[in-house]
Structure formats: C-alpha cells, structure tokens
Amino acid sequence: MSLPHDDNPLATLAIDPAPVGAWAIGVSGGADSVGLLRLLHGRAELRLHVAHLNHETRGQASIDDAQFVQRLARQLALPCTIATLSAVEANMPETPVANRSARYRAARMALFRRVVDGERLQGVLVAHHADDQAETILHRLLRGAAPEGLAGMRRETRLGELRLVRPLLHVRSAALRQYLNEIGQDWREDASNASDDYARNRIRKLLGSRPELVARLLELSEACAALREWSRRTAPRLADAFAPAALASLPPVLARESARRWLVSRDVPAARVDGSSIARLIEMATDAASPPRQQFPGAVQVARRQKTIWALHHGGAEATEH
Secondary structure (H helix, E strand, O other): OOOOOOOOOHHHHOOOOOOOEEEEEEOOOOHHHHHHHHHHOOOOOEEEEEEEEEOOOOOHHHHHHHHHHHHHHHHOOOOEEEEEHHHHHHOOOOOOOOOHHHHHHHHHHHHHHHHHHHHOOOOEEOOOOHHHHHHHHHHHHHOOOOHHHHHOOOOEEEEOOEEEEOOOOOOOHHHHHHHHHHHOOOOOOOHHHHOOOOHHHHHHHHHHHOOHHHHHHHHHHHHHHHHHHHHHHHOOOOOOOEOHHHHHOOOHHHHHHHHHHHHHHOOOOHHHOOHHHHHHHHHHHHOOOOOOEEEEOOOEEEEEEOOEEEEEOOOOOEOOOO
16 A cells, blocks of 8 residues: 655645644545545644444455554554444444434444544544535435525534534545545445445435536535525524514524524534424414424423413423513
C-alpha cells in the first residue's frame, strides 16, 4: 500500500477546514472515509483517532474491512479503535429495530461516543459528501418531507453530547476517488452497496443514471437551508402553556419551527422531533376535534383544555397552567 505525501490540490482547497484539536474519525474502509482520512492526515492542527465498526454482516469481507482499516491506521501512525456490532450493542441500553440502517447507525454513534469520551476528544469527523447530501434530499423528498427537512445534513451537528462534523459536504464522490488514485491509496468496496434491498442504494443508482439531478438537488438543499435558518430566526417562541391561536395563526413554515422548538423545550428529545410529532402538535392547535391529550417521544404528554395547550410532567403530573 503506497502512502505518498498528500500534495494534491484537493487536499487543501476542496475540503472544509476541520476544527482544530483532537478528533475521532469514522473510517469504514470505503473510498469516502479513506479519502477523508488521507486528506486530514498529517495536518499539524489535528490529532486523529481512527474508529471502525465491524457490522458483521458480510462474513470474512467484514473482517477484511476491519483489518484493512487497522493496517492503514498503523501505517499512518494513528491510534485506532475497532469494535464489532455485537460487542457495541451488548453495552447499549436498547437496540433500534425500525430498520437495519437505523440499527447500524445507532451502533456507530455509540462507538463514536465511547471513543470520544474515552480519549477525551472533541467529537467525530465523518465522510458524508455532496453525493450523500443529494441522496438524502431525494430520499426525504420522496417521503414528503417539509421544506425545512430538505435542507439536508448540516456541516456540524450534535447528537446528544456527541459533536459530529462533516468536512466533505461540498466534495463529490468522484473527486475523492480521483484523489485516492492519484496518491496511490487503495480502499475497500462494500458489495452490499450494490444491493437493491436498501432504499439508499436504489436512490444512488437512480442518481448515477441521472447525474444532472445531483446539482439540482444540492441547489434545493441550499435554498431550503436558507429557509430553515430564516424560520429559526423569525419564528416566535411559544409560552410554556399557550393558546392554540398562538400556533394556529402562524404561516406553516413558522408554525412548524415554533412547534419544534416548543416540543424540545418540553423535554421531547430533539433527535425524535420529526415531521409527524410537529404535525400532531399543530393539529392540536388548529383542530378542536383532535385528541385533547397525546403522547410524544420521550414519554411527554401534551394536553389541551380550556383554550390552553401545555405539557404534562413525566409520570402524568400536570404542569402549572399560566
């Protein structure tokens, strides 16, 4: 495996600067994450710790992926943590069962949290790129997401206490592969990426056959991101207990943001405040025939009575009405 100096212009121009400090970096062994690792390796302002989850889904191929990442980290003189899905899930309080993708993602985030906390790092760098962003937008569009949801992935976000940064969101996948070829760096190919069992793979194939759609989807993402930022600056904050008209009278884009913010302030986990939860709260404010008491994620109950909407404390005790 050749490891020449990273002097390709892409290494200094196309990638967003990673925040200075000590970071975990998620490396699957695929071209995207290997590209991110090689682009960032050797930068004096960064201290990297490689993290890899063996999903245990492809037998020997999964083992080979883990060994590839371990060898690459060793050759780059970087610390590396390798873990299996079964070992990580054994220490998780609960395992998502909605779908395989959600399960694997939850395990990766659990591993990242363990590495970040154990090594006292600032967070994790991941290799989501422009093509991933386009796939995300199309997937959400097909599922009927609101405009704010079509803003796509943020460059930086927090999942609970975990800080997650995506330096490659403006880099195309083909550019990453070109960079790796130019520096003589190989990578691993995951055969499951070709399977039509996953919606993401079907979308990737569609965009591969219609590459002109990628640019249009990225333009849509940027426009919706601007709308999202405007709504977050503009939407009014609802009182702890508010009159339905305070929400019902707002334009839809502002109503959704006000509802989202209020649910989070009532201890509904931010990551679980989805379009369905927001729509149900808005319905409680706009439709008097809707159920007057509803359960929201995080065991939070919301009640409506005498022209007031408020949240109940955990365990069913009512919050003080204002």
